[in-house]
Amino acid sequence: MQVHSKGKNGIAAAMAAVLMLTAGIAVFAETESGESRTAAGKAESVRSAVDFDHELDSYVPEKDHYNFYFTYKTVHSWWDAVALGMEEAQRQFLDKGVTITYEYMAPDGASAEDQTRRLLSAQRRDYDVIGVDVADEGVISPVLDEMADSGTKVMTFSSSDAADGCKRIAYVGNTHNYQDGVDLTEALCKKLDYRGKVAILVGSEGAPCHEDRARGARDTIAGYDEMEIVASEYDMDSVDLAYDLTLEILKDHPDLDGIVCCNMSNPVGAARAITEKGSGAVIVGMDHDEEALRYLNDGVIYCLGVQDCYSIGFDTIQVAVKIADGNLPGALFPEKTDEITTVIYQKDAALMLELLYGEIL
Numbered sequence: 001m002q003v004h005s006k007g008k009n010g011i012a013a014a015m016a017a018v019l020m021l022t023a024g025i026a027v028f029a030e031t032e033s034g035e036s037r038t039a040a041g042k043a044e045s046v047r048s049a050v051d052f053d054h055e056l057d058s059y060v061p062e063k064d065h066y067n068f069y070f071t072y073k074t075v076h077s078w079w080d081a082v083a084l085g086m087e088e089a090q091r092q093f094l095d096k097g098v099t100i101t102y103e104y105m106a107p108d109g110a111s112a113e114d115q116t117r118r119l120l121s122a123q124r125r126d127y128d129v130i131g132v133d134v135a136d137e138g139v140i141s142p143v144l145d146e147m148a149d150s151g152t153k154v155m156t157f158s159s160s161d162a163a164d165g166c167k168r169i170a171y172v173g174n175t176h177n178y179q180d181g182v183d184l185t186e187a188l189c190k191k192l193d194y195r196g197k198v199a200i201l202v203g204s205e206g207a208p209c210h211e212d213r214a215r216g217a218r219d220t221i222a223g224y225d226e227m228e229i230v231a232s233e234y235d236m237d238s239v240d241l242a243y244d245l246t247l248e249i250l251k252d253h254p255d256l257d258g259i260v261c262c263n264m265s266n267p268v269g270a271a272r273a274i275t276e277k278g279s280g281a282v283i284v285g286m287d288h289d290e291e292a293l294r295y296l297n298d299g300v301i302y303c304l305g306v307q308d309c310y311s312i313g314f315d316t317i318q319v320a321v322k323i324a325d326g327n328l329p330g331a332l333f334p335e336k337t338d339e340i341t342t343v344i345y346q347k348d349a350a351l352m353l354e355l356l357y358g359e360i361l
Contacts, residue, residue: 046351049306049342050288054085054314056092059332062325068102069122070316072133072158073207074110074237078264078287078309079133081356082158085313093321100317110204110237112136116143123152128324131316133158133173136206141166153323157316159307160208161336169323172316172337177209180305180341181216181262184284187303187343188258191282195226196257199249199281201242201270203263205234213262213286230256235266242269250277261285264292267304271295290357297349297361305341306352312339 070086072079083104090100103122107114115135120143122130130147134140134156141163147154148167156162161171174180188198200217203210214232221227231249235242242265250256250273258281259274261267267285271292274281283301285292288309295301319333329335344352353359 045342046344046348046355048340049344049352050308050355051311052088054088054092054311056089056096056318059318059322061093061096061098061321064097065099066101066128066321066324067126068100068129068131068317068320068324069125069127070102070104070131070157071115071118071122072104072106073115073135073160073204075106075108076237076264077289079104079106079158081288081309082313082316085310085315086317087313088310089314089317093317098321100321102317110135110207112139112206115140119143119147123147123150129153129155129320131155131157131320134160134162134208135204137161137163137166137208138206144168155316155320155323158312170319170329170333170335170337172319173312173339174209174307174341175336175338176341177212178216180286181213181260182220183216183341183343184213184286184303184305185217185220185260188260188282188284189220189224189227191302192227192257194224197228197230197253197255198258198260199231199233199246199253199256200229200260201233201235201245201262201266203235203266204237207237210237210262214260217260217262235263235269237263237265239265239269239272242266243272244269246270246273247277250274250279250281254279256281258282258284263287264289267292267295267301271300275300288352288356290353290359293349293353293356296344296346297353299346303343303345305343307341308339315339 093100112135144154144162145167154168156168156171158173162168200214202214230253233245235245259270264287268289268291270283284303286305288306315337322332350361
């Protein structure tokens with residue numbers, strides 16, 4: 001059984017675009033300096049952001065069938081992208097005679113309490129490994145410790161690991177959320193010539209990835225005397241709430257110079273509000289939402305830090321199989337499998353839209 005929260009749009013077109021690019025079809029675009037270059041050169045940085053080219057390693061599974069349970073923060077297209085990598089690993093295992101089944105479910109809104117219920121319910125069922133993208137490390141880490149103590153094989157994956165010292169076996173995902181916050185905010189500060197008023201849209205309260213990015217943003221801004229944080233709000237990974245919060249921030253601070261967005265939803269909400277109000281505030285944010293990429297292409301969003309969700313999903317399945325066989329971190333897999341984040345700019349938006357969504361501008 002393989003269950004997903006929602007469908008993935010445009011994947012056939014996206015894969016076709018990948019094949020076209022690797023075949024060397026020449027498309028011309030303008031760089032920031034005004035010089036033209038072919039798609040082969042332009043695609044290099046964009047394709048490094050999302051890597052569809054994966055093969056299983058040489059590990060030989062001990063069984064011919066595995067059953068996993070994965071839960072994550074909230075139903076959202078970001079985790080649908082992770083699911084695509086999982087499906088590819090599942091397909092490659094099947095080609096080797098190994099069947100992988102899994103449930104992949106989440107609530108409509110981020111909730112540590114809901115996640116706890118899901119984990120404890122899954123523990124009572126017959127899964128080889130249970131994986132979780134941690135909604136709140138303070139709440140979920142002790143739950144994972146108790147599960148591990150009872151003999152359940154638990155891993156974390158995606159964007160948020162458990163707290164340091166948690167007994168989960170391994171983590172696959174972003175290990176550098178703080179640095180992502182620093183990198184995005186540094187790009188914003190440079191764009192603003194290191195002066196101005198900035199707001200931060202954090203995301204879900206307690207979510208390690210969102211909190212770490214916001215902390216990176218705050219620490220970066222604190223290093224510049226002429227920069228000021230005038231608002232910091234939790235949008236709970238909701239586009240609509242991010243839109244409402246941005247409108248409120250603009251009402252209180254009509255001279256706002258920039259917004260740091262710490263998840264995939266809030267750049268979209270912020271961009272809608274900025275566009276509606278005709279504000280010149282510069283937006284930096286996370287990931288590859290289709291609408292966000294359009295705003296990036298239009299110059300409303302300045303830059304986006306794109307995580308390689310596909311690789312996260314593929315590697316999560318590989319590691320889960322090894323954990324199910326009783327292996328621990330070491331020669332076969334690290335305790336933390338680090339996946340990349342690539343900061344992209346307006347010049348990269350059109351190709352990213354084509355690559356991920358089959359959308360040709």
